Each structure stands twice: as structure tokens, then as C-alpha cells.
Amino acid sequence: MIIVEKQQNRYITLQKTLSKQEFYILIEKYQKTHDPIVKEELLVGNMRLVLSLMKRFYQKSKHYEDLFQVGMIGLIKAIDNFDTSYQLQFSTYAVPLILGEMKRYLREESQVKISRTVKDLSYAILKEKEKYLVEKQREPTIEELVSNLQIDQHSIIEAIQSTQSVASFQEIIGHDDQNELHLIDMIPLDKETLKHYHQHLDLKKAMTCLNPREQKVIQERYYKGYSQCEIAKELFVSQAQVSRIEKNALEKLHKKLV
Incomplete structure (x- = not known):
């Protein structure tokens, strides 16, 4: 079944989102054969996940195509490293990786200047999160980041907060009857x-x-x-x-x- 979805004044053709059983069959086949055709099926079957996460950043980036591409990079990482033995829903594992790529891109694009020290630490935290996701199929807690990186909690939190994109007071967040709500x-x-x-x-x-x-x-x-x-x-x-x-x-x- 093919679904056509409108995004930012254009249309994207999608396959129906894969069920957990369908995904597990394909991912196990891909991990055994590394068949690029199977990988393409997995990417297209989970593309809707990337598009749904992009909605969080509609007003925060003018480069919609770039945001989509970096989101797909996160999806590729999730497919390459997903461990079926944990019997998790794929989205539970993939969402942090996709959001991580999007936030990294938005941070680099942002006009707000962040010190090199904080940038380096936020990058180290992102890599640690990705490593933790691969090994344990979940994100580390703040306490685990403090222990693993040997950095104090305040610095960890500051670095994580620096990856959050800046919102404009004029950002449209909804509609009230016929009027836009900022x-x-x-x-x-x-x-x-x-x-x-x-x-x-x-x-x-x-x-x-x-x-x-x-x-x-x-x-x-x-x-x-x-x-x-x-x-x-x-x-x-x-x-x-x-x-x-x-x-x-x-x-x-x-x-x-x-």
C-alpha cells in the first residue's frame, strides 16, 4: 500500500509503516545478508517516523530538505545497530538517534553562539548516548553520563541544554479559530x-x-x-x-x- 503525504508544499510517497513483525523479519534478513534492497525497504518503511519528528522543528529551520536528510542519517544508524534480542519496538531505539542528528544540525545552524568547550562536551555526550543505545538499547541517565564521562552534573546538563534549538516568540504553535497562535x-x-x-x-x-x-x-x-x-x-x-x-x-x- 502506497501513501502520499504532503510536507512543506510538496508530496512524499511512502509505503505503509511496517508492523513490528514485518520489521523484525526484514531487519534479521538485512543483518544476515546486508542486502541494500532490504535496507531500502526498511528505510522507506520507517520514513514516516522521520517525518513525524521533523514536525517538532518546522519553525526552527528554513532548510527543510537538509533536516530531512540528517533525520534519515539517524534512521540509517538505528537500522545498522538495532539489536533484535531486546525485543523492543524499533521506534523506541530509533527516535533518540534521529532527534540527535536533527538537534546537532540545528545547533550548527543556530545563530546563537555556543562556546567551543560546551560544543565539544555536547558532542561527547551525543557519542556516549549513541554508544549506550547500541550496547543497551536505551539512553543513559544523567548520573550514568556523569560517571562514564567523569564530568560534573552541572556541565552535563548545560551541554545538553545547549543542543536545544531556540524558539522565536513569533513562532506559530497552533491556531485559534481563524487566527494563528504565536x-x-x-x-x-x-x-x-x-x-x-x-x-x-x-x-x-x-x-x-x-x-x-x-x-x-x-x-x-x-x-x-x-x-x-x-x-x-x-x-x-x-x-x-x-x-x-x-x-x-x-x-x-x-x-x-x-
């Missing part, structure tokens, strides 16, 4: 809301002055609602020690914010 329409601009945003950003920045244990106590006390006794059990300390840690942390935050 991102800026969804952001409240009243003084109280902006004040709340600024306070949140100030507090987030101030939290960096705390040591890891103090940060944990503050987060669990004021964001997760844990009692001092519950935190004490988790940290293997007394409730009195948790109380002192919390008091010291609050004093530090007060000085920083004032």
Missing part, C-alpha cells in the same frame, strides 16, 4: 507573573552557592515537602543535623539574594 500569545506578561519568574531565576542562581548536601536538603524540604526526619533517615544523620544544615543553607541563600 508563542508570545501563550506567555503571560502581567507584572506579578514576571516578578515570580525573576524571583525563581534569582533563587535558582543563588542555589549554586550551597554545597551538594545543603542543596539536597533545601530541595527536599521546600520542593518535595519532606520532613526533617525523613531527610535525616535518607542521609543517615540526626534530625538535629538536618535542622542545622537547613538553617545554614537558608542563611546563605538570604545573604546571596539580599
Whole structure:
């Protein structure tokens, strides 16, 4: 069955998306023979996955054809390295690889300048994720990235965030009756809301002055609602020690914010 789908004012001819059983039959045949015709069947049968992921970036890149091509590179990597022994749905494995290629392309295309150090780290993280996907058929957690790359958590998160494409306030995100709905329409601009945003950003920045244990106590006390006794059990300390840690942390935050 052939499906014709309209994308960006043009039409793309697709085969019906392969079922899990159909895909497994073809992938096992390809991995045994490396037949390019079978590989082509797998690519065409999963092309809709690439197109569906591209919808996330419609307003973020003018180079639609290039984005499609890099998405197909991710799909090729997924087909070449998929391990059938895990009995996973192919999309579970392929999506992170396809998105990784698209985000890498958008990062290089972006007008926002990112330092070479952060770029190098984000590339190392991407390669580690790809390696992890091949070996364990899943993406590594932040903690596993920290352990494997021997990089602190803050730097890991910063590098991952740098790969996120920048959104314009004028980006169209939907329609309301006959009118286009832009991102800026969804952001409240009243003084109280902006004040709340600024306070949140100030507090987030101030939290960096705390040591890891103090940060944990503050987060669990004021964001997760844990009692001092519950935190004490988790940290293997007394409730009195948790109380002192919390008091010291609050004093530090007060000085920083004032």
C-alpha cells in the first residue's frame, strides 16, 4: 500500500509503516545478508517516523530538505545497530538517534553562539548516548553520563541544554479559530507573573552557592515537602543535623539574594 503525504508544499510517497513483525523479519534478513534492497525497504518503511519528528522543528529551520536528510542519517544508524534480542519496538531505539542528528544540525545552524568547550562536551555526550543505545538499547541517565564521562552534573546538563534549538516568540504553535497562535500569545506578561519568574531565576542562581548536601536538603524540604526526619533517615544523620544544615543553607541563600 502506497501513501502520499504532503510536507512543506510538496508530496512524499511512502509505503505503509511496517508492523513490528514485518520489521523484525526484514531487519534479521538485512543483518544476515546486508542486502541494500532490504535496507531500502526498511528505510522507506520507517520514513514516516522521520517525518513525524521533523514536525517538532518546522519553525526552527528554513532548510527543510537538509533536516530531512540528517533525520534519515539517524534512521540509517538505528537500522545498522538495532539489536533484535531486546525485543523492543524499533521506534523506541530509533527516535533518540534521529532527534540527535536533527538537534546537532540545528545547533550548527543556530545563530546563537555556543562556546567551543560546551560544543565539544555536547558532542561527547551525543557519542556516549549513541554508544549506550547500541550496547543497551536505551539512553543513559544523567548520573550514568556523569560517571562514564567523569564530568560534573552541572556541565552535563548545560551541554545538553545547549543542543536545544531556540524558539522565536513569533513562532506559530497552533491556531485559534481563524487566527494563528504565536508563542508570545501563550506567555503571560502581567507584572506579578514576571516578578515570580525573576524571583525563581534569582533563587535558582543563588542555589549554586550551597554545597551538594545543603542543596539536597533545601530541595527536599521546600520542593518535595519532606520532613526533617525523613531527610535525616535518607542521609543517615540526626534530625538535629538536618535542622542545622537547613538553617545554614537558608542563611546563605538570604545573604546571596539580599
